[in-house]
Amino acid sequence: MALLEVEHLTVTYGNVHAVRDVSLKLEPGEILGVVGESGSGKSTLGYAVTKLLRSPGQISAGRVLFEGQDLVPMAERELRKKRWKDIAVVMQSGMNALNPVATIRRQFEDAIMAHSPMSQTKMRERVAEMLQLVNIDARYADNYPHELSGGMKQRVAIALALVLDPKLIIFDEPTTALDVVVQRYIVQNLKMLRKRYNFSALFISHDLGTVLEIADRVAVMYGGKMVEVQAAGELLKNPRHPYTEALLKCFPDPRSEQIEVLGIPGTPPDLADLSPGCPFHPRCAMAMDRCRVETPEYISMGEAGVACHLAAREVEVGQNG
Amino acid sequence: MRYLVRRGIMLLLTLWSAITLNFLLPRLMPGNPAEVMLAKFKGKGNMSPQAIHAIKVMLGLNNESLWQQYLQYWHEIFHWNFGVSYTYFPFSVTHEIAQALPWTLVLIGVTTVMSFVIGTGLGIAAAWKRGSLLDSSVTSIFTFTSSFPYFWFALICIFLLGFETTVFPNSGGFAATMNPGFNMAFIGSAVYHSILPAFTILVSSLGGWQLQMRNNMIAALNEDYVVLARAKGLPERTLAILYAARNAILPNMTSFAMSLGFVVSGAILVELVFSYPGMGNLLYSAVSNEDFPLMQGIFLMIVVCVVLANFAADVINVFLDPRVRRGGGEA
Ligand SMILES: Nc1ncnc2c1ncn2[C@@H]1O[C@H](COP(=O)(O)OP(=O)(O)OP(=O)(O)O)[C@@H](O)[C@H]1O
Ligand SMILES: [Mg+2]
Numbered sequence: 001m002a003l004l005e006v007e008h009l010t011v012t013y014g015n016v017h018a019v020r021d022v023s024l025k026l027e028p029g030e031i032l033g034v035v036g037e038s039g040s041g042k043s044t045l046g047y048a049v050t051k052l053l054r055s056p057g058q059i060s061a062g063r064v065l066f067e068g069q070d071l072v073p074m075a076e077r078e079l080r081k082k083r084w085k086d087i088a089v090v091m092q093s094g095m096n097a098l099n100p101v102a103t104i105r106r107q108f109e110d111a112i113m114a115h116s117p118m119s120q121t122k123m124r125e126r127v128a129e130m131l132q133l134v135n136i137d138a139r140y141a142d143n144y145p146h147e148l149s150g151g152m153k154q155r156v157a158i159a160l161a162l163v164l165d166p167k168l169i170i171f172d173e174p175t176t177a178l179d180v181v182v183q184r185y186i187v188q189n190l191k192m193l194r195k196r197y198n199f200s201a202l203f204i205s206h207d208l209g210t211v212l213e214i215a216d217r218v219a220v221m222y223g224g225k226m227v228e229v230q231a232a233g234e235l236l237k238n239p240r241h242p243y244t245e246a247l248l249k250c251f252p253d254p255r256s257e258q259i260e261v262l263g264i265p266g267t268p269p270d271l272a273d274l275s276p277g278c279p280f281h282p283r284c285a286m287a288m289d290r291c292r293v294e295t296p297e298y299i300s301m302g303e304a305g306v307a308c309h310l311a312a313r314e315v316e317v318g319q320n321g
Numbered sequence: 322m323r324y325l326v327r328r329g330i331m332l333l334l335t336l337w338s339a340i341t342l343n344f345l346l347p348r349l350m351p352g353n354p355a356e357v358m359l360a361k362f363k364g365k366g367n368m369s370p371q372a373i374h375a376i377k378v379m380l381g382l383n384n385e386s387l388w389q390q391y392l393q394y395w396h397e398i399f400h401w402n403f404g405v406s407y408t409y410f411p412f413s414v415t416h417e418i419a420q421a422l423p424w425t426l427v428l429i430g431v432t433t434v435m436s437f438v439i440g441t442g443l444g445i446a447a448a449w450k451r452g453s454l455l456d457s458s459v460t461s462i463f464t465f466t467s468s469f470p471y472f473w474f475a476l477i478c479i480f481l482l483g484f485e486t487t488v489f490p491n492s493g494g495f496a497a498t499m500n501p502g503f504n505m506a507f508i509g510s511a512v513y514h515s516i517l518p519a520f521t522i523l524v525s526s527l528g529g530w531q532l533q534m535r536n537n538m539i540a541a542l543n544e545d546y547v548v549l550a551r552a553k554g555l556p557e558r559t560l561a562i563l564y565a566a567r568n569a570i571l572p573n574m575t576s577f578a579m580s581l582g583f584v585v586s587g588a589i590l591v592e593l594v595f596s597y598p599g600m601g602n603l604l605y606s607a608v609s610n611e612d613f614p615l616m617q618g619i620f621l622m623i624v625v626c627v628v629l630a631n632f633a634a635d636v637i638n639v640f641l642d643p644r645v646r647r648g649g650g651e652a
Contacts, residue, residue: 052552054543083554096545101567101643110563111553144643 001068003028003200004049004168009062011041011048016271018044018057020224023298028167031194031201033215033232035208035247039268041224042204043092046170049202050087051079066168085115088161092172092204097157098145104131104156105141108163115164130159133196134189151182155189162197171203175210187214208251212236217303220244223269223279228311230304240304240311243280278309286310324646325639332632339624343617344394348381354613355382358407365410372413375404380613403618408610414618417603422622424494425587425599428515432522433584437577440527444534445566448542460535467528475521475594482517489517492596518595522588530573537569544568571642575634582630586623 004026011019019041026032034042047053049064051071064071066087071079091097099107108127112118118126128138134155145153154174161169174190175183187210194201194214205211211218211232218235220228220243228241239245246264266283278284281291290309298307299315306312347354355377362368362376376382378393385393397403403414443463447456466474483491495501495510541547542565550564587601596602600619607615638645 047548050552052548054548080554083552085554087552089549089552091545091549097549099546099550099564099568101571101641102563110550110555110559114553114555114559146644 002026002065003030003067004202005063005065005068006045006049007063007065009045009048009064010060011044011053011057012060013044013057017274018224018271019048021062021298022221022224022226023062023300024219024226024229026168026200026202028200029198030217031203031215033211033218034202034204034221035206035211035218036221037206037264037268039271040221041271042206042221043172044224045221046089046172046202046204050083050089050170051076052089081115084111084166085164086166087168087170088164088166090157090161090169090171090174092176098153100145103142103144104148108141108160111160111163126163130163131156133162133193134159151178151186154178154182154186158186158190158193162193162199165197166199169199169201171201171205173205174203175207176205183210190214208247220247224271225279225307226298226305227280227308228304228306234304240306240314241280241308242284242286242310246283278307325636328632328635332628335628335631336625339628340395340398340621341391343621343624344381344391347379347613347617348387348390353382355380357611358613361407362405362410365407368405368411372405372411375402376614379404379617398621403621404614406607406615407612408606408615414614417615418600418618418622421587421598421600421603422585424597425585425592425601428518428597428599429522429584429588429591430581432519432526433580436523436526437530437573437580439523440530441534441570441573443527444531444536445538445561445569447531448535448538448569449561449565451539451542456535459531463528463531466524467526467532469525471521471525471590472594474525475518475591478517478521479594490514491517494598518591518597521594522591533576534569534573537572538565541565541569567641571638574637574641578630578634578637579627581633582627583623585626586619 002025004024006022006024009019009022010017022041022045024032034045036042044053044057047057048059049071051059051064051074053059059072062072066082071082098104102110105124105127108130109123112123112126127141131138131141136152136155136159140148140152140156145156148156154177158174175186178186191214203211203215208218212235215232217229217231219226220235220241222243228235228239228244230238230240235244236248239248243264250263264283269279269282276295277293278287278291278296281287284291288309294309296307296309296312298305299312301315306315358376358380359373359382375397378390378397381390401415406412406414406417409417443459447459450456479491482488490496490513494514495507496514499507499510501507544565546568547560547564550560555564585600586604587599589601589605591597592599592601593605600622603615604619606612607619635645640646
């Protein structure tokens, strides 16, 4: 059974449809990267899965099955038992994710005490062990968040997410606010932790490079829709959706001769607009008449999938020929 | 601790400059306040030589050098000797302040604290249960009451509860037939007289604290660390108190400490409307009678208390906000 299965999820903030009819599947131990430009609904998807949407966010349709159990209708009281123990979160720019008036230790301990209470000594050991995992000296446990650098805070946030050994971790842009060196360091650290703890993750980022490095599969979002999913290596070699292709051009391979960074002309779609048609068609070089009037359906092909009229035709041709 | 020492030195400096300003002001005033006062006192009766000396030292009528005067001024201050009140001759300024201060401290002090505690509590509750019946009723009532002009509301209360129905006395701090003393009958009377003014103060000030705390709390509830606390599945109470309220209250603590400092000046409007025998009334009569010694004494009291309250606010912040405590970079 899949660890996480999202089915036809739609999330609205008032009349803004931030996530539209998104489905995805996550196997135990798998890391699914989620990429897309700012405002494409990545964070919204992550928070909807954990039912932590900020008001006025609402799940207006769909199911979120965690180990086969639908979280959407579940009462907060029930859900609270699963929180952190089963599903943990590392927030976008972890800087502000730590309570400024509590010590680091306290923020580990309240999570432990809420779910699996243990003795003070055990807890001290556990906190020290977790901090060492992310290469932070245990003596920092008694410091306050503002006394740590941005990179350290982010690593503390990661250690905090691991403290109860959860099955699923939602990473929302864990490296975005950091400089490149620290970013690299954290990504290496995460790869090591993943081997050791074998958690599944939804790894959200708008940095395709980071995602390709850490994720097994990558989902590309555009205008609240999931436009393509593929294994990381495949996506890089053989993108199916014109948007993915455009995105890849924005992240040039540093080893290649010609380093030419191309933006994608045009602006992201208005998320309040519900008229039919592919959300990407105004910016798509390969748009056909059909793309303007008919919303392409997401065609699932096992581990992968794409929502594009053009790609669908190619897939068909490929299968028939 | 280094921070507190720094603030302590700042406190002493501020006090010194305020008290020095208080020394310079009457000396810089056009005309000669000391001369005017002494002339006015002539009509009142005999003054003791010490009283005359005190007036001269405090307001500046002396042949000695400014420096000599300054030293004498400090001498008088350390002996709580601010001269004789013109309005309440032959009583000294210190005596008048000592008479009025307890009334104000109790009435305004207690209501200020109550208003802060209740208002903050209701603000937390309203934000936590945002959109609930409690929130909408409490918040709309307070939005309404905090827009009342104070004197208008106080007069209506006096009219309805003091004249139309004589549920409460309409003025004074205690029954006119009694002598102030430390006995049950007198304390009972004082409490009885304070209910109406206290009520009007609470009604007009609660709303401010409640609305402000509700705003802060709503902002705090949207902070990443509160969302993360929810993700951690912490008990509701930890979430509401340790994560949200604990951070939301920080900006309010400073305004609270400041408002405690201003307690001493009394709520002039309150004390006038209710003819309450406190500092506000005393200040008002000092000003309207051009009673310079009394004014000077009261201003000195107010300045000292405000400066001390400021310091208290710093101390509180040190205890509540670790960002101030160590280094104090961001705060
Ligand atoms: N609390 C909110 N209230 C109203 N609208 C919101 C709220 N949060 C997000 N939105 C809207 O939902 C859409 C998707 O936002 P979301 O934060 O999920 O995007 P994102 O892909 O994570 O972008 P970024 O890369 O900037 O983090 C945006 O149009 C945004 O304006
Ligand atoms: Mg985001």
